[in-house]
Amino acid sequence: MNKRLPGYMTVAAGFVPLACKMPYMFRAWRQSPLDRFDWIFGALFLAAAGIAWSRLRERREKPDGVALAALLPSLALFLLALRVDNHALGIIGAVAFSWSAAWLAWGWRSACCIFPAYGILMLMCTSSRYWLGYFFSIFRLDGLAIKAILTVLFAGWLGLSLLRERRVRRESFFFCLALLLVLMTVWQAGTLQRRSAAFVPEFHSVNFSGYLGRSLEPTADDRRFFGGSRLRKFFYAADSGIVNVLALTCGDDVHQIHPAGHCLRTSGWRIISERLTEAEIGGRKLEVSEIVASNPGTTLLVWVWYSCRSFSTGSFLGFRRIWSADTQWHTYQISTPLFTSEEEGRARLGEFLNAAAQNRAN
Structure with a gap:
């Protein structure tokens, strides 16, 4: 028997x-405009692994x-993701x-050598384009551009590692990784806890307080995108301007x-x-x-929040973390065009x- x-x-x-996540990822690449190019990072991983072989x-x-x-923690993360039905978390656990497994089979030197290639593979994770753009919005870059930059950095790291081996102690490597995770957790922890009193407005009356409105018929794309959720759309006009409600x-x-x-990004904004x-x-x-979005000729100010009986939150991550099928949730998205300033839209x-x-109340 071959010892290898x-x-x-x-x-x-x-x-x-x-491999268990691939059917879902194939669907995402086919159906989601934001994810359609993510397969490229899988192909780049295969190329990088071949070069490093x-x-x-x-x-x-x-x-x-x-x-x-x-x-074992990676496997636990993958299984936890199955339990909480979180595909992105499952993909991260699967790549880790x-x-x-490569480290277990071939030792730490090989694991260090190939790690940048797995960094590229991690960029194949669904929704990573959106979340990279969200977390690093300060740079005003599309998530795909951020992924391209990360790919170049990982490729450069891999190239240097192949040309000249640099021994990295396991303890130092995992200390840096743990520090990065702690910093990211602390950075986002505050947003997960941001809550306010429950606010679940009703829009059955299309005319109120000087606003004249009408109900809009959801489009086929709306129904496909939001699936089994009950969807209502309204258009309101007043002397102060117009407001759209979803x-x-x-x-x-x-x-x-x-x-x-x-x-919004999926719709071309x-x-x-x-x-x-x-x-x-x-x-x-x-x-x-609060989102400011634009397409040619139009700029929108959008407010979004998620409400259950107990509280409301503007954080999707906060909503996603505590979502339960046993609790009825409402999502509201209201928008208005901007003509002069964001303050005008907020007012x-x-x-x-x-x-x-x-x-x-009345």
Whole structure:
């Protein structure tokens, strides 16, 4: 029996979790405009692994049981993602598992050598284009551009590693990785906890407080995009301007509820800014996600929030973290065109929601 065969089998087995996610990823590449190019990063991974193959063979060592310290948590993350029905988390766990399997089979030197290639593979994760653009919105770059930059950095790292081996201690490597995760968690922890009192306005009355409105028929694309959720659309006009409303009563499939920025990008809008902020409605604070988006000839100010019986939040991550099919959730997206300034748009949306709150109270 070839002594190297168990190592090859271990590496191959490491890709089983990722293979389980491939049907979903194929659907996402085919159906989602934001994900349609993500297969390229899988192809680049294969190319990078092929280029690195000879060096991997040279640096191959005996099996390293220490790799179980990464392999088992990666598997746990993958299984947890199945439990909470989070595809992106599952893909991240699957890629980490496959790299850990290579470490287990071929030792730390090989794992260090091929790590940048797995970094490129991680960019294949669905929705990563949107979330990279969201988290690094300060740079005003599309998530695909950020992924291209990361690919170049990983490729450069891999090239340097192949040309000249630099020994990295496992302890130092995982300390840096843990520090990065802690910093990202601290950075986002505040947004996950941002909540306000529940605000679930009703839009059954199309005429109220000086606003003249009409109900709009959802399009076929609306129904396809939001699936089993109950969708209502309204158009309102007043002396102060116009407001569009999209109100969803969420169904039992959380994958049919998307971040508003994702929906806008999919529809061809360019996101200028996206942030969490507060609006004052009826003397109380309402947490909303505020988006400024544009396409040729039009700029929109959009407020989005998610409400259940207990509270509201503007954070999609906060909503997604605690979503449960047993709890009825509502999603609201209101928008108005900008003609002069963002402050003008904020005043118009605030006035509209205060009128809607007063109408509900009456």
